[in-house]
Amino acid sequence: MSQTRHVPVMLQRCLDLLAPALEVPSPQEPVVVDCTLGLGGHSEALLAAFPSVRLIALDRDKEALRLSGERLAPYGDRATLVHAVYDELPEVLARLGVPKVQGILFDLGVSSMQLDEADRGFAYAQDAPLDMRMDQTTGISAAEVLNTYPPGELVRILRAYGEEKQAKRIVSAIVREREKEPFSNSARLVELIRDSLPQAAKRTGGNPAKRTFQALRIEVNGELSVLERAIPAAVEALAVGGRIAVLSYHSLEDRLVKQVFAAGAANTAPPGLPVVPERYQPRLKLLTRGAELPTEEEVAENRRAAPARLRGAQRIREEER
Numbered sequence: 001m002s003q004t005r006h007v008p009v010m011l012q013r014c015l016d017l018l019a020p021a022l023e024v025p026s027p028q029e030p031v032v033v034d035c036t037l038g039l040g041g042h043s044e045a046l047l048a049a050f051p052s053v054r055l056i057a058l059d060r061d062k063e064a065l066r067l068s069g070e071r072l073a074p075y076g077d078r079a080t081l082v083h084a085v086y087d088e089l090p091e092v093l094a095r096l097g098v099p100k101v102q103g104i105l106f107d108l109g110v111s112s113m114q115l116d117e118a119d120r121g122f123a124y125a126q127d128a129p130l131d132m133r134m135d136q137t138t139g140i141s142a143a144e145v146l147n148t149y150p151p152g153e154l155v156r157i158l159r160a161y162g163e164e165k166q167a168k169r170i171v172s173a174i175v176r177e178r179e180k181e182p183f184s185n186s187a188r189l190v191e192l193i194r195d196s197l198p199q200a201a202k203r204t205g206g207n208p209a210k211r212t213f214q215a216l217r218i219e220v221n222g223e224l225s226v227l228e229r230a231i232p233a234a235v236e237a238l239a240v241g242g243r244i245a246v247l248s249y250h251s252l253e254d255r256l257v258k259q260v261f262a263a264g265a266a267n268t269a270p271p272g273l274p275v276v277p278e279r280y281q282p283r284l285k286l287l288t289r290g291a292e293l294p295t296e297e298e299v300a301e302n303r304r305a306a307p308a309r310l311r312g313a314q315r316i317r318e319e320e321r
Contacts, residue, residue, distance in 0.1 A: 007302040008041030009107065010294050010310050014245045015049050017287055017312040018103040021243040022050040029054045032103035033093075035086035035234065040068030042105055047075045053103075055079045056096065058086055060135040060221075085135070087229040093237055100239035106246040108227070108253050127187035132213075132220045142216040146189070147182040151175050161224070161252065162215030169196045170212060186213075214250065224252060231260040235284065238315035243287065245312045254291055254309045261286060261313045283319065287312035 008014075022030050030053045034043045037059035047055055055078060059065050065081050072079045082092050086106065093101070130143040149157070151171050158167035173196040174183070183189060190209040197208050218224055234244055248254040264284030269276045291309035299306045 007304075008045065009247055009302065009305045009308045010292075010298065011042065011045055013292065013310060014042060014105060014247070015045060017245045017310075018046070018105065018243050019050075021102045021241055021314070022046075022053050024102075024241065030102035031056060031098055032105070033089065033101050033234075033237070034058070034105050034107075035089060035230065036105075036107045037068050037081065038064055038107065040064075040071045042107055043068065043079065044071060044075075046103075046105070047072065047078060053078070056092065056098070056101075057081050058084045058089065058092060060085045062135070062137070085226055087226045087233060089230065089237060090233050100242065101237050102239055102242045104234045104238065104242070104244040106230075106234070106244075106248075108223075108246070108248045127185055130183055130186055130189065130216075132217045134221050139220065139222075142220050143183050145216060145219055146174060147178050157219050158212055158215045160215075161218040162211035162213075163251070164211040164215065166197055169198075172196075218252075224256065227253060227256050231257055235260065235264055235313070235315065236319070240315050240318055242315045243312060244315075245310065248291075248309050248311075249307045254311070257311050258291070261311060264313065278317070281317055283315065283317045284313045285316045287314055 018032065022032055024030070030050070032046050032050070032053050032055055034046065034055060034057040037043055037057040038061075040057070043055055043057050046053065055072075055075070057068065057072075057079065059068070059081070060083070062083060065083055069081055072081070080096065084092050093099070130141060130146065132142040133139050145157075146154075154171045154174065155167045158164040158170060164170065170193055173192050174189075177183070177188075177192055189212070190207075193209045193212055231246070238244060246257045248257055261284060265282045265286050267276060267280060267282055269280035273280075288311050291311050293310075294305040294308050
């Protein structure tokens with residue numbers, strides 16, 4: 001499998017956001033964490049751009065760790081790759097004896113490799129087993145979700161995670177079909193979604209199966225609940241002056257990141273205090289105005305960049321204990 005086709009999204013902008021924290025001379029080497037290693041594009045760029053940094057990179061996908069391990073081998077012991085989900089960051093840092101880090105990067109969503117490897121079942125454009133687990137050693141597959149979840153729960157998932165307006169129609173078709181024969185492959189699901197949507201709904205926004213596949217993937221991998229734990233934990237792991245950059249690909253992820261950053265950047269003092277005590281001062285400074293979008297040129301070169309939203313923040317104060 002060629003590694004050249006993987007183009008990291010908004011790469012230069014991520015490097016620029018993190019640079020001030022990683023270029024500061026410090027007594028010990030600065031540590032940067034890539035919480036979503038994938039094929040290692042962002043990680044490789046971080047190691048190349050900042051020759052003094054040590055990289056810790058996490059991924060729940062063993063195949064991604066193997067391929068990235070080959071790619072990052074030239075950097076030797078500057079790179080530590082760990083099989084973990086990104087909400088396990090505090091445990092990983094504790095195990096490695098790293099109290100605080102200078103930079104953290106999240107590139108959320110599905111890696112190019114997972115989309116491009118047909119047998120993983122992430123892509124709706126080709127027929128494959130309905131798996132969708134980022135870590136294939138654990139958890140339930142998308143097929144099990146489709147075949148066993150009660151209808152009401154499936155509707156909730158499609159609405160909440162896929163923002164699918166036709167959730168009820170799609171789920172009633174799924175329930176009808178799964179009684180005849182359980183779902184195992186993606187092509188049957190794609191066809192069923194196409195058949196159950198009204199004409200008008202098929203004319204908008206690309207493949208009509210996209211939203212359902214997104215919802216199933218988020219459910220199978222517990223992505224939003226993991227992210228709810230991971231972003232606050234990452235902010236906690238930053239040293240004062242440290243920076244975090246988060247790339248998200250749909251509004252649910254972006255909203256979560258926005259809420260955590262906004263809470264960290266807020267003054268929490270009760271109203272009317274003449275002087276705001278230190279413990280009420282903001283812990284974060286926002287580095288992006290809202291969410292930054294990829295340029296038109298980048299989207300033209302890499303269609304997977306189109307939905308990306310980038311937010312950055314800097315840790316400006318220690319937690320009061």
